[in-house]
Amino acid sequence: MSRIVVHGLEKSYGDARVLERVNVVAEAGEFLSLVGASGCGKSTFLRILLGQEQASGGVVVVGDSPIVPQPTPERGIVFQRYSVFPHLTALQNVILVEDFRSGGPFGRVFGVKRKRAREEAEAMLERVGLSHARDLYPASLSGGMQQRLAIAQTLLGRPRVLLLDEPFGALDPGIRVEMHELLTEIWTEHGMTVVMVTHDIGEAFKLGTRVLVFDKVRHDPQFPSAYGATITYDLKLDRKTRASSQDVAKVASMVGTARLDTAVATTASQGRP
Amino acid sequence: MFLGALPFLVVAVAYLVTSGERLAANPNDKLLPSAVHMWSAFLDLATVPDRRSGDLILWVDTYASLIRLFIGVGAATFIALTLGIAIGFIPRVRALLLPFVTVVCVIPPLALLPILFIALGLGETAKITLIATGVAPVMVRDIANRVIDLPPELVAKAQTLGGNSWTMVLRFVLPQVMPRLLTCVRLALGPAWLFLIAAEAIASTEGLGYRIFLVRRYLSMDVILPYVAWITLLAVMTDWLLVRLSHAVSPWAHPVEGK
Numbered sequence: 001m002s003r004i005v006v007h008g009l010e011k012s013y014g015d016a017r018v019l020e021r022v023n024v025v026a027e028a029g030e031f032l033s034l035v036g037a038s039g040c041g042k043s044t045f046l047r048i049l050l051g052q053e054q055a056s057g058g059v060v061v062v063g064d065s066p067i068v069p070q071p072t073p074e075r076g077i078v079f080q081r082y083s084v085f086p087h088l089t090a091l092q093n094v095i096l097v098e099d100f101r102s103g104g105p106f107g108r109v110f111g112v113k114r115k116r117a118r119e120e121a122e123a124m125l126e127r128v129g130l131s132h133a134r135d136l137y138p139a140s141l142s143g144g145m146q147q148r149l150a151i152a153q154t155l156l157g158r159p160r161v162l163l164l165d166e167p168f169g170a171l172d173p174g175i176r177v178e179m180h181e182l183l184t185e186i187w188t189e190h191g192m193t194v195v196m197v198t199h200d201i202g203e204a205f206k207l208g209t210r211v212l213v214f215d216k217v218r219h220d221p222q223f224p225s226a227y228g229a230t231i232t233y234d235l236k237l238d239r240k241t242r243a244s245s246q247d248v249a250k251v252a253s254m255v256g257t258a259r260l261d262t263a264v265a266t267t268a269s270q271g272r273p
Numbered sequence: 274m275f276l277g278a279l280p281f282l283v284v285a286v287a288y289l290v291t292s293g294e295r296l297a298a299n300p301n302d303k304l305l306p307s308a309v310h311m312w313s314a315f316l317d318l319a320t321v322p323d324r325r326s327g328d329l330i331l332w333v334d335t336y337a338s339l340i341r342l343f344i345g346v347g348a349a350t351f352i353a354l355t356l357g358i359a360i361g362f363i364p365r366v367r368a369l370l371l372p373f374v375t376v377v378c379v380i381p382p383l384a385l386l387p388i389l390f391i392a393l394g395l396g397e398t399a400k401i402t403l404i405a406t407g408v409a410p411v412m413v414r415d416i417a418n419r420v421i422d423l424p425p426e427l428v429a430k431a432q433t434l435g436g437n438s439w440t441m442v443l444r445f446v447l448p449q450v451m452p453r454l455l456t457c458v459r460l461a462l463g464p465a466w467l468f469l470i471a472a473e474a475i476a477s478t479e480g481l482g483y484r485i486f487l488v489r490r491y492l493s494m495d496v497i498l499p500y501v502a503w504i505t506l507l508a509v510m511t512d513w514l515l516v517r518l519s520h521a522v523s524p525w526a527h528p529v530e531g532k
Binding site for chain 1: 280424425426427429430431432433434435436438439441443444445448449451523525526527
């Protein structure tokens with residue numbers, strides 16, 4: 001629901017440059033898939049969008065104004081791990097959103113507000129298929145359930161931009177497909193702008209409306225960290241027609257993945273309607 | 274269960290055998306009194322009022338010692354919680370206080386005892402302060418480390434859900450460090466007893482440590498040994514209560530096996 005404008009973004013750690021000259025404009029409601037070799041800076045890019053890390057240069061605008069340098073409720077996040085609070089049950093994890101938002105100095109809502117927050121939370125758990133597990137602690141939930149809980153929690157925050165950092169990276173293939181469906185439904189329903197980092201090319205093509213490849217264009221053999229990565233390929237996808245397998249193969253070769261076959265297979269086997 | 278009880282049995286039997294041998298050689302032996310003898314001495318202290326003061330000595334001693342211990346450890350716990358979370362969660366406070374706490378940690382607390390006695394007098398304040406200063410620095414460090422180790426992902430997540438520093442401490446940091454805090458208290462009780470008995474041995478008029486060091490002059494092993502056992506029992510019970518408390522307060526940190 002918010003457009004994202006990134007202009008001339010740079011990020012260095014000391015001498016080592018991670019990102020340079022990153023320019024991208026994402027319209028409201030787009031679904032950006034970020035792919036690239038390991039350590040190319042795509043996760044750093046996401047953390048800058050989140051506000052967890054500060055850019056060394058350049059501008060990031062979300063909505064109408066440059067982002068504040070710390071995470072705020074307008075940008076929701078789901079990480080690969082550590083995304084839910086282990087000391088709260090599934091239901092409490094989801095109610096916590098309302099507690100933080102309007103709980104005042106106690107960080108907790110009371111009375112009628114609590115009742116409403118509870119109903120809303122239960123509806124959300126129902127939505128992601130976790131009603132039966134609402135009184136369990138995350139430690140006794142499976143990986144897929146934890147990620148569903150994390151998504152439910154983030155969605156209740158009603159973010160205008162949803163950031164996903166390899167959200168399904170640690171899940172089994174079967175569960176992953178389920179999660180893809182859930183995410184697609186939710187995105188269609190809420191229409192927020194999504195930025196997802198992934199290692200899985202197939203996933204990137206399946207979910208995204210646009211695939212961005214991060215890579216280094218300049219190399220200094222004497223000093224490999226002299227130059228950072230930037231967006232080397234920007235492919236707009238039409239969700240209706242799907243990507244051709246040439247495109248998938250091309251991106252896969254840019255990322256240097258060894259899983260080209262699986263990538264093409266995942267994309268091809270998506271049962272076109 | 275049985276295996277765990279074995280060492281206790283071995284020690285008890287070894288004591289009874291050697292004590293029996295010594296008493297057979299010399300019925301007036303004071304070093305290893307018989308179990309019956311110790312029990313009657315203990316019962317005397319617990320039920321017969323002292324001739325001079327009219328107090329039931331065991332209970333007066335226990336009450337005095339436990340009050341000192343709990344106030345001391347309680348103060349240390351409070352300090353550890355507030356300072357530990359502040360150091361762990363707020364980078365500026367960490368930069369200011371962490372080096373100081375790290376250095377204070379390595380000062381041997383017993384070396385401070387004379388200073389405390391001089392500065393605070395020989396009363397309760399000095400003893401309680403000794404216990405608190407003895408155990409607090411290590412607890413502060415431990416809690417601070419635990420807070421620093423909280424995954425940054427969760428902090429970011431809490432921020433995206435609209436938490437500010439205060440509500441995050443209240444709803445996220447505090448419950449997360451609670452089990453660690455209780456473990457800290459359990460570990461701190463060991464040194465706390467040490468400082469308590471040391472302080473009581475030096476300057477006191479009642480207390481478990483005071484009594485042991487008092488009757489040492491008369492070689493009254495029949496009082497010392499039951500007192501040591503009594504202290505052990507108190508310590509074990511406190512520990513058990515803290516474990517129960519941890520289960521009650523943070524059930525998530527103690528997953529039930531086979532669930």
